Amino acid sequence: MTVSPVLEDELGQWRARALDGARAAVGIAEDAPPSMRDALHGADSGWYALVALSALVVVADMQSLALPALGPEVTATLGISTPELTAALIFKSVVVAAAGLPAAAIAQRHGGRGRLCVAAALLWTVAALTTTFVVSLAGLLILLAGSGVGVGALRAVQPSLLVDSLPPSTRLRALSLSQAATSAGIVLASLTVYVAMSGLGLTWRGAFLAIGLVSLAVTALATRLRDPGYGTLDVAVVAAAARRAGSQPVIEATEDPATRLGALETIRRVLLIPMMTRLLVADLLIGGLLTPASTYLAFLLRSRWDVGPGERALVIGALPLLAIVAVLALAPTAERTFRHDPARLMRAAGILIGGAAVVLIAAVSMPWLIPALVLIAVMQAGVALTAPIVTMSVLSVVPPRMRPVTAALHAAVLFGAGGLSGVMLVGSMDRRFGTAVALGALALPALAGAALLGAASRLVDGDIDRFLEETIEEEELREVHAAGRHLPMLACRHVDFSYGSLQVLFDVNFNVEQSEMVALLGTNGAGKSTLLRVVSGLGFPSRGSVRFDGADVTYLDAERRLALGVSQVPGGRAVFPPLTVVENLRIAGFTLGRHRAAMDRGIEATFAAFPQLAQRRNHLAGALSGGEQQMLGLGKAFILEPRLLLIDELSLGLAPKVVGELLDMVRSINQRGTAVVLVEQSVNVALSLVERAYFMEKGEVRFEGRSADLLDRPDLLRSVFLEGATGNSTGPTGNGAKAPVGGRTRRRPR
Amino acid sequence: MTRLLAIAVVVLTACSAQGIALETNRSLTLLAPTDGGTVAMPFSVQWRVDNAALRQQLASGARRLAIFFDRSPMPPGETFHAVADKECRQTPGCPDTAYLTDRDIFVATASSLPLSSFQVDDLPDTRTPHQRKDQHQLTIVVVDASGRRVGEAAFEAEFDISRPPETL
Numbered sequence: 001m002t003v004s005p006v007l008e009d010e011l012g013q014w015r016a017r018a019l020d021g022a023r024a025a026v027g028i029a030e031d032a033p034p035s036m037r038d039a040l041h042g043a044d045s046g047w048y049a050l051v052a053l054s055a056l057v058v059v060a061d062m063q064s065l066a067l068p069a070l071g072p073e074v075t076a077t078l079g080i081s082t083p084e085l086t087a088a089l090i091f092k093s094v095v096v097a098a099a100g101l102p103a104a105a106i107a108q109r110h111g112g113r114g115r116l117c118v119a120a121a122l123l124w125t126v127a128a129l130t131t132t133f134v135v136s137l138a139g140l141l142i143l144l145a146g147s148g149v150g151v152g153a154l155r156a157v158q159p160s161l162l163v164d165s166l167p168p169s170t171r172l173r174a175l176s177l178s179q180a181a182t183s184a185g186i187v188l189a190s191l192t193v194y195v196a197m198s199g200l201g202l203t204w205r206g207a208f209l210a211i212g213l214v215s216l217a218v219t220a221l222a223t224r225l226r227d228p229g230y231g232t233l234d235v236a237v238v239a240a241a242a243r244r245a246g247s248q249p250v251i252e253a254t255e256d257p258a259t260r261l262g263a264l265e266t267i268r269r270v271l272l273i274p275m276m277t278r279l280l281v282a283d284l285l286i287g288g289l290l291t292p293a294s295t296y297l298a299f300l301l302r303s304r305w306d307v308g309p310g311e312r313a314l315v316i317g318a319l320p321l322l323a324i325v326a327v328l329a330l331a332p333t334a335e336r337t338f339r340h341d342p343a344r345l346m347r348a349a350g351i352l353i354g355g356a357a358v359v360l361i362a363a364v365s366m367p368w369l370i371p372a373l374v375l376i377a378v379m380q381a382g383v384a385l386t387a388p389i390v391t392m393s394v395l396s397v398v399p400p401r402m403r404p405v406t407a408a409l410h411a412a413v414l415f416g417a418g419g420l421s422g423v424m425l426v427g428s429m430d431r432r433f434g435t436a437v438a439l440g441a442l443a444l445p446a447l448a449g450a451a452l453l454g455a456a457s458r459l460v461d462g463d464i465d466r467f468l469e470e471t472i473e474e475e476e477l478r479e480v481h482a483a484g485r486h487l488p489m490l491a492c493r494h495v496d497f498s499y500g501s502l503q504v505l506f507d508v509n510f511n512v513e514q515s516e517m518v519a520l521l522g523t524n525g526a527g528k529s530t531l532l533r534v535v536s537g538l539g540f541p542s543r544g545s546v547r548f549d550g551a552d553v554t555y556l557d558a559e560r561r562l563a564l565g566v567s568q569v570p571g572g573r574a575v576f577p578p579l580t581v582v583e584n585l586r587i588a589g590f591t592l593g594r595h596r597a598a599m600d601r602g603i604e605a606t607f608a609a610f611p612q613l614a615q616r617r618n619h620l621a622g623a624l625s626g627g628e629q630q631m632l633g634l635g636k637a638f639i640l641e642p643r644l645l646l647i648d649e650l651s652l653g654l655a656p657k658v659v660g661e662l663l664d665m666v667r668s669i670n671q672r673g674t675a676v677v678l679v680e681q682s683v684n685v686a687l688s689l690v691e692r693a694y695f696m697e698k699g700e701v702r703f704e705g706r707s708a709d710l711l712d713r714p715d716l717l718r719s720v721f722l723e724g725a726t727g728n729s730t731g732p733t734g735n736g737a738k739a740p741v742g743g744r745t746r747r748r749p750r
Numbered sequence: 751m752t753r754l755l756a757i758a759v760v761v762l763t764a765c766s767a768q769g770i771a772l773e774t775n776r777s778l779t780l781l782a783p784t785d786g787g788t789v790a791m792p793f794s795v796q797w798r799v800d801n802a803a804l805r806q807q808l809a810s811g812a813r814r815l816a817i818f819f820d821r822s823p824m825p826p827g828e829t830f831h832a833v834a835d836k837e838c839r840q841t842p843g844c845p846d847t848a849y850l851t852d853r854d855i856f857v858a859t860a861s862s863l864p865l866s867s868f869q870v871d872d873l874p875d876t877r878t879p880h881q882r883k884d885q886h887q888l889t890i891v892v893v894d895a896s897g898r899r900v901g902e903a904a905f906e907a908e909f910d911i912s913r914p915p916e917t918l
Contacts, residue, residue, distance in 0.1 A: 076889045076904035079825030079832060132772070133765040136825070142757065197774065203902075206772040306883060306910070310785070431878065 022468040025237035026396060027168030028342060033335050039170045045228070049165035050174050052222040053158050054181040056121050058188055059215040060154050063128045063147050064092055065189035066211055068298055069313045070204040077204065080137045088137065090423060092144040093291070097416025099152025100408035105263035107404040113161040114225035116153060121219040123150030129212030132205045155415075156408035161227065163395050163403065168234050172338050175388035176331035183320035183327070183384055188214070190317025198310075231400030238468060239475040258564060259551040266405045269555035272542055273397055273466075275459040276406075278452050279390065280413050285449030286353055287418020289442045290383060292426040293360060297376070300435045305369040315373060322377040323384035334389060342464065346393050346457030349386040354450035356382035357443035364436035390453070397463040399471070466543060477550055487550045489514045489675055490535065490566075490644055495544035497530055504530050505541070506699045512644065517666075517676040519686035519707065522696035528679045529571060531696070532646045535677070536568040537561040548644070565643030571652060571679075574633030577622025581613055581632055584621050588636035602639040610635050610665065627658030634665055645669060648679045663689055683710075683717060769826065775903035777801030778815075782867075783888065783909035790912045794867040795858075795888065797905070804892065811859065811895060818889045819854035819873055823904060829897045830855070857893070875913060884911040 023029065033039070040046040067074065067089060075085055103120070107113050127147035134140050159175065166174050192214060196207040261269065270276050297316060301307040307315060337345040356379045363375035391407070398406045422442055429438035473493070481487060488511040497505035505527045512518050520528050533539035535546060537558030546554045553561055575584050585606055589599045607614035613635055616624060621632055630650060637645055647666065651659040667689060670676045680686035687693065687707045695703035695716050703709075703716055710716070782796040783789045795817060799805045807813035816823060816830075824832035830845045833855065838844040850857065858868045877884050890905040 072887065072889075072906050072908070073904070075822045076891070076906055077826070077902045079822055079828065079899075081822050130765060133770060135765060135770070139765055146757075201774045201776075203771050203774050205770055209772065302885070302908075303883065434878070 019465070019468060019472060022238040022472060023464070025168065026234045026464070026468065027171060027339055028464070029169075029339055031339075033169040033332075033339050036170055036173060039167050045226070046166050046170075049162065049225065049228075050177065052225050053117065053162050053165075054178050055218045056117060056154060056222050057158065057178050057181040058185045059211075059218045060121070060124060060151050061185055062189040062192065062211045062215065063124060063131060063144070063208070064089060064151075065186055066193050066207060068295075069190065069193050069316070070207060073204040078135065078137060078140070080140075084137055088141055088144055089295075090420065091141060092148040093415065093420060093423075095145045095148030096152040096155070097412045097420070099149040100156035100411050101263060101267075101405065103149075103153030104156040104404035104408035107157045107160070108263065108266065108401055109260070111227050111229070113157045113164075113227040113404070115227070116157050117161060117225055118219065118223055120150040120153040120157070121215070121222060123147065123153075125212055125215040125219050128208055128215055131208040132212065152408075152411075155411045157404050159391050159395060159407045160230075160400070160403035161225070164228050164230060164232065164400060166233070169339070170335070172335040172388055172392050173331045175391050176327050176334065179384055179387045180324045180327045182387075183323045183380070186320045187317050187324070190313055194313060194317070230403075235400050235471050238471045239478075256551055258560070259548075259553055259556060261402070261555055262557075263405050265555050265557055266402045267409055268540065270398060270402065270406050270409060272540055272555075273463050274542070275397055275456045275463045276394070278456040278459065279394065280409070282449040282452035282456065283410060283414040284418040284421075285445040285452065287414040287416075288422030288425065289357060289360070289439075289446035289449075290422070291415060291419030292422040292439060292442060293379070295423055296426055296430075296435050296439060299430075300364065300439065303434070304364070304436055305372065307369065319373065319377045319380055320384075323381040326381040327384050327388070330385060331388070334385075338389070338392060342393060342396065342460045343457045345389050346460050347454055349389040349393075350450045350453030350457065352382045352386045353453060354447055356380075356386075357446040357450065360446075361440045361443045364440045386453075393456075393460050397460065397467050399467065470545065473545065474552065477547070481550055487547075488512060489516075489549060490677075491545075491547040491550075492531070492535065493545050493547070495531070495534055495541045495546070497527070497534055497539060497541045503542075504699050505534070508544070508696075508699075508701055509704075510535075510694060510701065512675050512677055515670070515673050515675055516692065517670045517678065517690045519690040519693040520677055520679045520696065521681070521683055521686055521693055521710070522702075523698075524681065525698075526696040527699040528696055529648050532568060532648055532677065532679055535644075536566055536646055538568070562640065562642075565641075566646070567637040567640050567642035567644070568646040569633045569637045569648060569650070571648035573626070573629040574636065575621040575624075575629050578620065580618050580620055581624070582617045584632055584636060585639055589639045599639075602641070606635045606639045609638060609668065625658075627654050627662065630654065630658075630662055631665065634662065634669070638669060642674055644675045644677070646677045646679070649681070650678065651680060651682050651685050659685060687711065769902065771902045775901070775905075777804045777903065778890065778905050780888070780890065780905050780907050783907055785907040786909070787907075788910040788912050791873070792869055792871045793911070794869050795890075796867040797890065799866070808859075813900065814893050814895070814897075815858045816891050816893045816897070816899070817856040817858055817868060818891070819870070820876075820887055821854070821889075823889055823891045824899050826899050826902050828899055829893075857897070873911060875911075877913070884913055885909075886911060 027033075040050075067085070071082060071085055074080075075082055103116065107116055124147040127143045127150070131140070131143050134143060158178070162174050162178060163171050189211070192210050193207050196202040196210045197204070200206065200210075202210070271280075297319075298312050301312050301315060334345060337348070359375050359379040359382065363372050363379060366372035366375060391410070394406055394410050395403050426435070426438040426442065429441065433441075477487065490510070490512040492508060492510040495505055495508040495510070496503060497508075508527070508531060510520075510531060520531065522528050530539060534541050537553070537556055537560070540555055544554070545552055548561070548564055548566060553564065553566075556564075576587065579587070582603065585603050586599065589602050607617065610631055612628065613631055616628065621629060624632065634647070634650075637647075650662055650666065654662070663685065666676060666678065678686055678689060687710065690707055692705065693703070693707045693710050694701055695710060695713075697716070703713060777800055779798045779800060780796075781798055782794060797815075799808060804813060808815070818833075821833070824830065830850060831839055833853075834845040834849070838849060847857070854873060856868060856870075858866065873886060875884050876886065886909055888907045888909065892900045892903060894900050
């Protein structure tokens with residue numbers, strides 16, 4: 001068992017070297033970024049993707065942007081009320097927010113983001129064209145839903161496709177162009193409505209026909225969009241940097257479906273990124289301001305400054321022009337700042353949002369129209385400037401394949417949860433306090449959101465490094481695997497774990513070999529059971545990785561790890577007392593699915609291995625003795641034929657004779673080829689079974705090696721014996737209390 | 751596939767290519783109140799009929815104009831029943847002129863074509879402590895003798911009513 005330390009040393013050397021180049025590979029470097037022309041020289045597909053994806057953004061939401069301007073005409077024609085039309089538009093916002101995650105999940109699983117974007121564009125184009133012929137509210141709702149699905153899908157998929165299509169040194173400029181395109185969409189929608197109705201004398205139906213045709217033309221332009229693959233221009237470069245000198249590139253490994261993260265697992269993983277949690281809360285607060293600020297702008301213009309209907313459409317269409325100019329003009333500066341210092345740029349985003357909130361308060365307080373319009377335009381520009389910065393930061397801290405889901409999550413919180421709650425809040429405050437006061441009040445949570453962005457900026461560097469370290473580790477292990485070298489069956493590396501703000505595991509490394517039996521020992525509250533939870537998928541680390549057969553299972557659901565062969569016998573009595581023995585086994589075997597025969601075979605095999613259980617098969621589990629209950633707990637794990645069995649506190653509260661019988665069973669399970677991790681406070685019990693042991697204290701691994709060597713470490717074992725001597729009466733060497741009493745709230749320096 | 755077909759069927763039944771208007775109907779011009787203008791109570795709604803056929807139909811009584819304040823008209827092809835409440839719909843003879851007037855819906859039979867007017871004596875005050883303007887919306891649609899809306903054409907104006915501050 002000496003492979004792991006050697007491997008650790010080697011990997012550590014590789015990592016130190018590779019990390020130097022990795023930041024540059026994702027666009028963070030000291031030198032100035034190249035011009036777009038130089039960076040995209042010879043890469044026609046880059047230019048095409050940039051233009052096509054930006055053009056799609058321009059036309060994506062023209063239907064919803066045009067509807068408020070056409071509201072009186074639409075309601076009069078269809079005989080629906082203004083509240084009904086408003087509710088229909090809110091319904092579309094809900095669909096947009098909800099559609100992002102499923103679309104992102106499809107993109108994550110199957111790729112094909114180019115085709116997805118085109119399909120999304122077709123959806124909203126058909127919806128816009130069909131709106132021309134709608135004759136009822138029901139029809140309008142269906143078409144808005146169809147369009148919403150398309151818009152939601154594009155919002156989720158477009159940023160990651162844009163980022164993957166362009167070199168890292170140009171990405172912030174590309175995202176800025178995309179943001180400018182979003183603002184241009186408002187201008188184009190207003191312009192199309194104006195030209196169609198005033199210039200061409202068309203009705204609102206004619207305006208939608210024009211919008212549909214414009215959208216169709218853009219969709220046709222985008223049909224050559226292709227998915228270049230995830231991370232081909234950044235992570236692949238990081239991986240190349242991680243390879244040892246002279247070694248051949250390893251052919252990109254195909255993801256194993258058994259360990260590929262699903263959308264919900266990805267969301268959970270994203271939520272464990274420190275910056276992301278703060279950023280999503282900031283999204284919620286800021287989104288509460290942004291959506292109402294645009295939705296209620298027309299009402300505000302009418303009620304506060306008495307702007308007529310024609311002028312309103314003109315003003316709403318003209319205001320984003322400043323944002324377009326500002327975003328395009330400042331994009332190179334933003335790119336340069338991100339390249340040198342991502343945290344500084346994120347701080348700037350916080351300041352911009354805070355400034356925008358203050359400017360909005362000034363705007364709604366302004367009695368004169370022109371200064372108010374200037375302030376609103378400045379506010380819009382401030383918000384538009386932050387969007388590409390935040391998107392870039394978000395996409396830089398997650399693996400490429402998770403970018404669609406991350407972008408969808410960001411959009412769902414910002415526009416969905418935040419935006420809709422803001423609209424509802426303003427709606428409820430509007431009548432009582434007036435639109436101006438209601439909008440002004442929403443600036444306060446936005447200021448808090450701005451402060452959170454500032455707080456998130458302190459974490460962005462660390463999160464980028466963590467992502468890079470994971471990428472490097474992935475590549476290193478791939479290379480080790482390709483070279484035919486040995487990898488442990490279970491490898492936990494640099495694992496940190498926290499219960500809320502209470503960190504209980506610190507940089508834990510823990511390996512288990514095929515068919516090996518390992519003891520995990522330590523004092524009460526050392527983090528042994530927590531480590532088992534991390535391995536089995538009942539807990540997820542804030543840092544570090546868990547690999548099973550070389551595959552990263554760090555964020556995989558517990559039931560999927562069960563399918564891979566990882567099974568845990570929890571501490572205490574791991575049975576359902578009101579059920580019989582056989583019912584307990586059936587429940588444990590539910591993962592065998594509908595194969596009843598397989599389950600019956602498994603139950604009989606369990607009874608063969610545990611004859612004592614067979615005799616009591618129809619007894620209630622609660623009526624069994626403590627030893628029999630533990631035996632049933634073992635049997636429940638045994639039925640699934642695990643490859644790795646994690647046993648927590650087997651001997652807890654049992655008589656030595658019973659413990660001996662159970663240990664015989666554990667030994668028997670191990671001899672059949674199942675690797676076993678035995679968590680014990682009883683050193684004698686554990687070391688009588690295993691050749692290798694880990695000793696944990698206060699969340700850290702203090703010893704790893706041969707059992708015999710551990711017996712020569714009285715400095716470590718004394719704490720166990722002392723605790724056992726002064727502990728409660730549940731066992732000879734201590735108890736199995738699960739409270740992480742050794743936890744601390746601050747991360748320990750490495 | 752079945753779901754897609756079902757959605758397509760629902761969409762198709764909610765859409766129609768018949769009777770829809772792509773071009774703005776200019777057969778009537780609203781002269782007062784003007785879009786975005788301000789009037790004092792009582793005021794006259796004034797319009798000019800520019801379409802000869804409509805003018806003739808209005809003169810013969812085959813067509814009338816329904817004037818809606820601060821509410822949407824009934825959908826094309828529907829009668830005033832569509833804007834009546836449930837109780838009215840179950841009452842024979844309802845909605846009648848009194849019912850409609852009570853809800854700021856008026857039916858005009860033009861007297862001096864092509865230029866006609868209709869006096870409005872009262873509309874509810876929409877001002878609040880936070881909304882200083884008394885804002886209203888006016889929509890005119892064409893109906894037949896039985897009160898059924900004809901075509902999609904609707905003529906609209908947003909306007910304010912100037913009221914003395916003490917009536918707040």
